[in-house]
Amino acid sequence: MNARILEEIQPFILPVIYAVVIVAVLPLLAGYIVLLERKVMAHMQARMGPMRVGPHGLLQPIADAVKLLLKEDIIPDKADKLLFWLAPLASVTMALLAYAALPLGPTFQIADLDVGLLFILAVSSLGIYGIVLGGWASNSHYSLLGALRSAAQLVSYETAAGLALVSALLLGGSLSMKALVEAQDQVGVWFIFLVPISFFIYMVASIAETNRAPFDLPEAESELVAGYMTEYSGFRWSLYFLAEYANMIVVSGIATTLFLGGWLRPLASFHQHLFGMPFEALDILPVLIFFGLAAWCAKLALRQAVPVQKFVMFLFVGLFVVLAAAMAWSLTSPLMAGIHGGFWFIVKVLVYLYGFLWFRFTFPRYRFDQLMKLGWQFLIPLALVNLLMVAIGLLLHQQFGWWLLWSVILANGLTLVFAAWLGSDSAKPSSTEAAVAGVGGGK
Amino acid sequence: MTFDTIIFYFFAAFAVVSAIVMITRRSAVHSAVFLITTLLATAGIFLQLEAEFLFVVQIILYVGGIMVLFLFVIMLVNLDVAVRQIQFSRQAWVGAVLAIALGAQVLMAFRLGSGAFNLPAASTRAMQPNAEQIGAALFQRYMLPFEIASILLLVAMIGAVVMAKRKI
Numbered sequence: 158m159n160a161r162i163l164e165e166i167q168p169f170i171l172p173v174i175y176a177v178v179i180v181a182v183l184p185l186l187a188g189y190i191v192l193l194e195r196k197v198m199a200h201m202q203a204r205m206g207p208m209r210v211g212p213h214g215l216l217q218p219i220a221d222a223v224k225l226l227l228k229e230d231i232i233p234d235k236a237d238k239l240l241f242w243l244a245p246l247a248s249v250t251m252a253l254l255a256y257a258a259l260p261l262g263p264t265f266q267i268a269d270l271d272v273g274l275l276f277i278l279a280v281s282s283l284g285i286y287g288i289v290l291g292g293w294a295s296n297s298h299y300s301l302l303g304a305l306r307s308a309a310q311l312v313s314y315e316t317a318a319g320l321a322l323v324s325a326l327l328l329g330g331s332l333s334m335k336a337l338v339e340a341q342d343q344v345g346v347w348f349i350f351l352v353p354i355s356f357f358i359y360m361v362a363s364i365a366e367t368n369r370a371p372f373d374l375p376e377a378e379s380e381l382v383a384g385y386m387t388e389y390s391g392f393r394w395s396l397y398f399l400a401e402y403a404n405m406i407v408v409s410g411i412a413t414t415l416f417l418g419g420w421l422r423p424l425a426s427f428h429q430h431l432f433g434m435p436f437e438a439l440d441i442l443p444v445l446i447f448f449g450l451a452a453w454c455a456k457l458a459l460r461q462a463v464p465v466q467k468f469v470m471f472l473f474v475g476l477f478v479v480l481a482a483a484m485a486w487s488l489t490s491p492l493m494a495g496i497h498g499g500f501w502f503i504v505k506v507l508v509y510l511y512g513f514l515w516f517r518f519t520f521p522r523y524r525f526d527q528l529m530k531l532g533w534q535f536l537i538p539l540a541l542v543n544l545l546m547v548a549i550g551l552l553l554h555q556q557f558g559w560w561l562l563w564s565v566i567l568a569n570g571l572t573l574v575f576a577a578w579l580g581s582d583s584a585k586p587s588s589t590e591a592a593v594a595g596v597g598g599g600k
Numbered sequence: 601m602t603f604d605t606i607i608f609y610f611f612a613a614f615a616v617v618s619a620i621v622m623i624t625r626r627s628a629v630h631s632a633v634f635l636i637t638t639l640l641a642t643a644g645i646f647l648q649l650e651a652e653f654l655f656v657v658q659i660i661l662y663v664g665g666i667m668v669l670f671l672f673v674i675m676l677v678n679l680d681v682a683v684r685q686i687q688f689s690r691q692a693w694v695g696a697v698l699a700i701a702l703g704a705q706v707l708m709a710f711r712l713g714s715g716a717f718n719l720p721a722a723s724t725r726a727m728q729p730n731a732e733q734i735g736a737a738l739f740q741r742y743m744l745p746f747e748i749a750s751i752l753l754l755v756a757m758i759g760a761v762v763m764a765k766r767k768i
Contacts, residue, residue, distance in 0.1 A: 272730065
């Protein structure tokens, strides 16, 4: 009996371990992304950012988490108690569920579903319920408006994002996340170089879907206080926050897997062994990156005046040296593919996330009708035409034996021509905009 | 009892219980939420049958699309009036009679047709690969019905826009 139960449970053991690791690490990661965001914002605005808690504010996320946990949990008197309680949970559960099909490396994946990409899209589109129900249950006008805006925005931009992803699917010929990365390994280029316009559309749409600036209208603080989160405080509020950052990592993961080659290293088709080394020459890159970071930290440490800061900076030098050594050791070990794959995946996700932060501090917030116009009148037609062109290019390459480069240039060139026409056409003010301008002019 | 059976009964019970809760709630938003859980549990049963594509489509279309719009509409409707009204309670006995009749029919169907659904077990992974097979069926074998259905939906959509918006 025991042996049979063990046999039934056996295929679930490794995925459960992976899941526990992800659920345990993700909140910490989200906290540090918040710190990174504040630091990047501060540096872009010529400030220092958090500096007090720990060296360079490195312990700030932990202090924030403790503060949020200890805060009083307020439920408004006339709120719908059940839904108010349920909404943040729904948000964060759906955000975490999406990690089930995300391959963080060639081996680190909870489940390689045949319909992995669709599963991630489906589950992350459920996160909207957390926002809509939370906004409604709060029984507040600001919350309800935020919720409605969020629902409208998500429904509009999901179409464009989906159509953009389809062109990558056409190239990969599968819905399984793992197979998509393997297809990029076979073709020898990341799909971003074959369908750059799809990547652009997905990037814009993913920012809108995660309610990030410049499309953060559901929580626009100048109009709606905090949008759907207005009535939330303490731990529930932090759950919403965790869900937002988890979703950001999910869309970065999708973009990384489909367009940026997943766990493949840059120039993955370059398989040269130099100087008779037992590993491929470019596999040494992670080691060099960590050594570079260690050297940079050492340089910073020598310039620090405060002894404590100096000590901590040297600790970081030590950390990076250890990581570099681990990477160097793994070059010849059987775990090499898993460790290096995970490294490159995380690096790409972080680069994409940095793009999110960069946009937030660069672009002013859109007006809601501008947002809708951009989604429906520019991105969706562009995505449709792009899909058609990619399909034609693929047909020319596969059936008529065109060289890949020519079909890519043809497909993207025609799409760009269409985009230029669409852009010049939609530059004229629409009737809505004219009406808004009329109201503004005291008509 | 295998692991599969436990999972099936879990999803089935979940679907039935949340369906009952759905029709007994006064608040329309609560009903919508429990309809969502019913749909999710049904999706779980699809997944257990290894119909992954149907599972995902059920979530994307019904839960992620249609129900979001449902909620959207329900939230904007003035619900206070509806909650205060006594709904359908005068027809309760009609409902009871109909329910009993339907229950008797279902029971009879089960008794008369017992064994009729005893289909031969499908070979393992007969549905693989899921998405490709559904795509081939829809876009090759049933191309014409599929296109007719999509044109019907398009007509309905344009009709709704025309009726809702007098001046375009």
